[in-house]
Amino acid sequence: ETIMEVTRWTVHIEVRLKLRASARFDTIRNLVHNFIASSERLALPCTLDGWEEVPELASSVEKITVCESLCTESSLSMEEMNIQIHVYKPSDGDAFEEFSNSSGNVNDDDDTMAASLCELPNRSHEGLWDSLIYADDIKMKLLDYIHATLVFSDANVDFNLVSWNRVVLLHGPPGTGKTSLCRALAQKLSIRLSHRYSHARLLEINSHSLFSKWFSESGKLVQRLFTSITELVEEEDGFVVVLIDEVESLTAARVGAMAGTEPSDGLRVVNALLTQLDKLKHRKNVLIMATSNLVKAIDSAFVDRADILQYVDLPSREAIYEILRSCLCEIIAKGIVLPVSVPTLKQVQIYELVNKPAGRSDDVQDRSKNVGLRLLALASACRVQGMSGRALRRLPVLALARYIGIGGIVHTTHQAGEPPRERQGALVE
Ligand code: ADP
Numbered sequence: 001e002t003i004m005e006v007t008r009w010t011v012h013i014e015v016r017l018k019l020r021a022s023a024r025f026d027t028i029r030n031l032v033h034n035f036i037a038s039s040e041r042l043a044l045p046c047t048l049d050g051w052e053e054v055p056e057l058a059s060s061v062e063k064i065t066v067c068e069s070l071c072t073e074s075s076l077s078m079e080e081m082n083i084q085i086h087v088y089k090p091s092d093g094d095a096f097e098e099f100s101n102s103s104g105n106v107n108d109d110d111d112t113m114a115a116s117l118c119e120l121p122n123r124s125h126e127g128l129w130d131s132l133i134y135a136d137d138i139k140m141k142l143l144d145y146i147h148a149t150l151v152f153s154d155a156n157v158d159f160n161l162v163s164w165n166r167v168v169l170l171h172g173p174p175g176t177g178k179t180s181l182c183r184a185l186a187q188k189l190s191i192r193l194s195h196r197y198s199h200a201r202l203l204e205i206n207s208h209s210l211f212s213k214w215f216s217e218s219g220k221l222v223q224r225l226f227t228s229i230t231e232l233v234e235e236e237d238g239f240v241v242v243l244i245d246e247v248e249s250l251t252a253a254r255v256g257a258m259a260g261t262e263p264s265d266g267l268r269v270v271n272a273l274l275t276q277l278d279k280l281k282h283r284k285n286v287l288i289m290a291t292s293n294l295v296k297a298i299d300s301a302f303v304d305r306a307d308i309l310q311y312v313d314l315p316s317r318e319a320i321y322e323i324l325r326s327c328l329c330e331i332i333a334k335g336i337v338l339p340v341s342v343p344t345l346k347q348v349q350i351y352e353l354v355n356k357p358a359g360r361s362d363d364v365q366d367r368s369k370n371v372g373l374r375l376l377a378l379a380s381a382c383r384v385q386g387m388s389g390r391a392l393r394r395l396p397v398l399a400l401a402r403y404i405g406i407g408g409i410v411h412t413t414h415q416a417g418e419p420p421r422e423r424q425g426a427l428v429e
Contacts, residue, residue, distance in 0.1 A: 008082040009071040011044065013064065014191055016126070017089040021060035025087040031057055032064065032085050041075045042066055070140065088191045090126060091119040114210050114221055120190035120200040120241070129184040132177050133323050133389075135316040142168065142185055143192075145308055146287065150193075153284045165281045165305045167288045169247070171295040172312035175388030178291040179245055181312070185289065186241035193239055197285065200239040201232060207250040219269045226276040233283045240286045247290040248297040274301055314386055320379040321345050323389060327396045328375065336400070340364075343372035352376060 015032050017023075035051050036042065048064040051057045118124075132139065149164060170178040183202065190200035210221060232240045244250065250273065280286050290306070292298055303309065315323060322345055331337050341364075343351065351369050382392060 007080070009069055009076060009080060011042065011069050011071075011076065011081045011083050012067040012192065013048075013083060013085045014067060015061060015085060015087045016063045016065075017060055017087065018062045019089070019092070021089060023056060023060040028057070028060060028087050029085045032061075032087070033083070036083060036085075037078060039078075041077050042081065043075045044069060044071060044073065068140070086191050086194055088121050088194055090121040090123040092123055115203055115205045115225055117201055117203050120202050120239075121187050122202075125183050125187040128180055129188055131326065132181055132184060133315065133319045133326075134177075134312070135319045138310060138312065139181070139185075142181075142308070142310070143188065146185075146189060149307075159282065163281070164307045165277070165288075166283075166286055167277065167281075167290065167306045168308045168310065169290045169292065169295075169298075169303065169306035170310050170312050171292040171298075173314055173388060174293050175390030176312045176314060177389045178312050179243070182241075182243045182289040182291060186243070186287075189241065189287070190239060197239040198237045200241070202241045202243060203229060203232065204243045204245065207244060207246045207248075210250065219272060222269055222272050222276070226272075229276075229280070229286075233280065233286050236285060238285065242280075242286065242288045244288065244290040246292060247302065248292045248294050270299060274299075274305070277305060315383075315389055315392070317376075317379050317383040318345055320382050320387070320392060321348065321376055323392045324375055324379060324382075324395070327393060328371075331396055331400075340371050341368045342375065343368055348372035348376050 013032065013036065015028060017028065021028075031054060032051070035054060035057065036048075039050075042048075044066060045068040046066045048066055051061065051064055129139070145168070149166065152162065152164075170181060172178060186200075186202045190197075193200065205225065210225075229240065229242060232238065250270065277288065280288065290302075295303065295309075325342050325345070328337070328342050332339055332342070351372055382395075
């Protein structure tokens with residue numbers, strides 16, 4: 001008897017429930033499992049459809065996503081997959097709580113927000129993960145890191161022999177999506193870890209406002225913040241992600257103090273911060289993520305604590321194409337630009353290799369090819385300029401403004417839920 005060895009790829013399926021869904025998560029999980037098992041192959045990655053035919057799913061489910069995996073195949077058969085289904089119901093956007101700087105003193109006029117707390121998964125972070133596009137697989141790499149720490153934690157590996165700090169530091173030019181990536185990763189984790197933790201929270205610390213006042217005040221604030229964090233982390237069935245944005249503004253204080261330009265209070269604050277971080281590394285249910293635009297300005301004691309020091313670069317030409325493509329598809333979907341199918345990156349790369357532009361044509365395919373090639377040329381131009389993801393995402397507004405400026409838009413009658421009756425095309429140039 002021969003035993004066939006089959007490599008099984010782990011494929012994560014995320015099932016988002018409607019706000020008012022009342023069905024039990026495991027009921028939904030079983031129904032989704034049966035639904036998937038009844039199909040032959042699954043495209044990777046994709047948004048699943050057809051499940052609306054199952055009444056229980058139709059009444060509770062909003063969206064089913066087959067997530068990207070390490071497998072490079074565009075589809076897999078049931079035998080090739082190890083399916084993991086994650087059912088979740090995101091909290092509503094405005095469940096935020098703030099820690100203010102004023103320690104409850106009404107007379108204090110410096111009432112800046114030092115941190116905010118939100119429940120995860122959160123509706124306001126939906127779609128963020130997919131909207132972030134990177135050439136090298138940063139997103140998967142970060143997820144794999146978390147997974148690795150979980151394997152070690154579960155096995156109770158002796159911390160004296162193998163240790164890590166649960167700190168990830170993302171650095172790179174402004175506008176490259178570092179803060180968004182931290183939020184997206186927190187959201188992803190809360191969905192993927194929902195079978196282990198009954199809830200998850202994201203605490204965002206605003207480094208600037210933490211140090212907006214006197215360092216002596218900041219010391220107390222850091223202390224209070226970490227007291228709160230410790231309280232959060234003590235609930236062992238909850239997962240906590242702490243995001244420290246622009247961490248250089250926090251830790252530069254120590255460098256300043258050493259050079260004698262800042263009061264020694266600054267030094268104490270940073271030391272307090274580092275000590276608190278060290279205490280957290282023994283907790284299984286916490287992850288610290290920090291971002292910085294200037295890694296050189298960060299205290300080396302902090303940088304040393306990062307398990308992963310990830311450089312986030314300006315987008316490559318290919319990533320720019322994908323970003324611009326997602327912009328264009330969105331404004332087509334919302335009826336602002338005449339419909340045209342925008343080629344995927346793979347398609348346009350083939351066009352670029354084998355084809356010349358099709359010239360002016362009414363043929364649907366020719367139009368699509370032309371749009372793709374023009375978008376690719378635009379991507380090259382943006383790359384030369386060294387544009388950030390943030391700058392790219394505002395290009396459509398600027399392009400439309402210019403088009404309106406030269407009299408391009410006449411009038412659009414567009415009521416919500418109805419296709420626009422009279423549309424004017426404004427292809428981005
Ligand atoms: P940073 O923290 O690096 O300054 P942000 O997270 O504030 O950057 O990014 C701002 C916005 O720019 C993001 O929400 C996103 O819309 C866009 N953006 C930046 N980088 C990318 C990218 N690589 N892919 C897609 N969008 C991006």
